[in-house]
Amino acid sequence: MFSRHVTKDISAYCQGELPAESSRQFAEHIIxxxxxxxxFEEIKLxxxxxxxxxxVSAPETLWNxxxxxxxxxxxxxxxxxxxxxxTRVAAIAAVLLVVGGLGVWWFWxxxxxxxxxxxxxxxxxxxxxxxxxxxxxxxxxxxGVGEWLETDGNSRAEIAVxxxxxxxxxxxxxxxxxxxxxxxxxxxxxxxxxSATIWAPPRLFFVDTPSAVAAxxxxxxxxxxxxxxxxxxxxxxxxxSLELKDRxxxxxxxxxxxxxxxxxxxxxxxxxxxxTFLKALETVDxxxxxxxxxxxxxxxxxxxxxxxTLTLWHLLARVAGNDRARVYDKIATFVPPPDGVxxxxxxxxxxTMLDRWKDSLEASWFVNNTIVPKPVAExxxxxxxxxxxxxxx
Ligand SMILES: [Zn+2]
Numbered sequence: 001m002f003s004r005h006v007t008k009d010i011s012a013y014c015q016g017e018l019p020a021e022s023s024r025q026f027a028e029h030i031i032x033x034x035x036x037x038x039x040f041e042e043i044k045l046x047x048x049x050x051x052x053x054x055x056v057s058a059p060e061t062l063w064n065x066x067x068x069x070x071x072x073x074x075x076x077x078x079x080x081x082x083x084x085x086x087t088r089v090a091a092i093a094a095v096l097l098v099v100g101g102l103g104v105w106w107f108w109x110x111x112x113x114x115x116x117x118x119x120x121x122x123x124x125x126x127x128x129x130x131x132x133x134x135x136x137x138x139x140x141x142x143x144g145v146g147e148w149l150e151t152d153g154n155s156r157a158e159i160a161v162x163x164x165x166x167x168x169x170x171x172x173x174x175x176x177x178x179x180x181x182x183x184x185x186x187x188x189x190x191x192x193x194x195s196a197t198i199w200a201p202p203r204l205f206f207v208d209t210p211s212a213v214a215a216x217x218x219x220x221x222x223x224x225x226x227x228x229x230x231x232x233x234x235x236x237x238x239x240x241s242l243e244l245k246d247r248x249x250x251x252x253x254x255x256x257x258x259x260x261x262x263x264x265x266x267x268x269x270x271x272x273x274x275x276t277f278l279k280a281l282e283t284v285d286x287x288x289x290x291x292x293x294x295x296x297x298x299x300x301x302x303x304x305x306x307x308x309t310l311t312l313w314h315l316l317a318r319v320a321g322n323d324r325a326r327v328y329d330k331i332a333t334f335v336p337p338p339d340g341v342x343x344x345x346x347x348x349x350x351x352t353m354l355d356r357w358k359d360s361l362e363a364s365w366f367v368n369n370t371i372v373p374k375p376v377a378e379x380x381x382x383x384x385x386x387x388x389x390x391x392x393x
Pocket of ligand 1: 004006029035036037
């Protein structure tokens, strides 16, 4: 499926130096090749770390000590070097290595950052005169890193997301370009509504909202943020992940997910689920009253259809004790867990078992002629599982 590894191109890819076709091949390769992806993630992490480093000068005394130690080392080269100075030279050499290493990171990171801070995205007005900063644009404009694009009740705009996609900005919306680099493109949606169509590999395009981050997995979706910071994500094709700290919701095509300030992403659901099921889910996700939540869970377990195992599977990790066991039993009535997946393991939230069961549940999620590009979904889970494994190491 893939002919050659691309590790030698990682640096060029990160610096945006690969021709478009090679860049696309690189991206496709790292989705399917764990080895190259691991190296890519490490270098990307290093690059991002380097961007955060301030410039520092080494103190004068350090140089004096190094010179003195080098002098001492030279003088004592013919005689037995005493243990103290040996340790000291070794310690200083170690410090030098660290300082030198940080310096290289810093210079590289600085070059990297400068290259892309000048970058901007093309904006096209679709209606009226949207504003970039304080300037109104008619026709085309440029959205630079850090700049806000704002539409009023009579204006809309389209943004070209580098070469990886397109974002339409609805009326009364405020977005900021946070970052654009080959390893990450990021928008902030403060309020309003956007529709994104992204054809890049998973996890290159992100949208920050006041209560969650939407991570693209090769898809199209709409994302809306209300004035109180609450949001709703609706996925049209592919998958989107909605995340906040350790809370993550995987939202497939035709599903949606709410998000609330102070809580983060709720549980994903199919919008064709029974209205009573959806109302109960809102209570389970965002309610404060324990008795009301318990009653709402009862309603959900009574009303759930096979397809709603999307919601129930996510709930496994979000409810505890006997509630989790009841959710398990309900899912098992629709799709029994495959070989190697045990009730005990799932109730302990064994991630491998949860993922394996999810794989067999997925078939029921994509009904009604929903076309989900399976390679995209599979690629996502390979990437995600790789990330989870690394986090556990
Ligand atoms: Zn490879």
